Amino acid sequence: MDVKVFFVAVCLLAFVITAIDAAGIPKCCINTQKEISASMLRRVRKWKVQKHNSACDIDALILHVKNRRKPICVDISLRKFLLKLAGRS
Numbered sequence: 001m002d003v004k005v006f007f008v009a010v011c012l013l014a015f016v017i018t019a020i021d022a023a024g025i026p027k028c029c030i031n032t033q034k035e036i037s038a039s040m041l042r043r044v045r046k047w048k049v050q051k052h053n054s055a056c057d058i059d060a061l062i063l064h065v066k067n068r069r070k071p072i073c074v075d076i077s078l079r080k081f082l083l084k085l086a087g088r089s
Contacts, residue, residue, distance in 0.1 A: 028056035029073030036074050040065060041085055049076070 029050055043066040050060040050073075059076040 029058060029060040029062060032058065032060045032073045032075045034075050036063075036072070036078060040072075041078075041081060043067070044082065044085075047082060049079070 044063050045066050046064045048062050050056050050058070050062055052059050060073045061076055061079055061082070063072045063074055063082075065072060
């Protein structure tokens with residue numbers, strides 16, 4: 001009986017941890033790249049700004065790049081190049 005109770009408790013704990021992670025704990029950039037190739041910038045599908053005054057510690061641009069599974073964190077100063085490529089200088 002004790003093994004069953006322990007197993008149920010472990011399963012519930014795993015479920016709670018998974019639910020908390022999916023419920024909106026922010027995924028923050030912890031470091032950024034200072035440079036990125038122009039070809040990579042041209043493949044950016046969408047991007048968003050991460051501010052240090054939110055739940056995250058640093059300012060960054062989170063780039064979602066075509067044919068890449070994970071986003072790339074780059075320095076906020078690269079925003080002007082993204083805007084230029086998008087034609088919104």
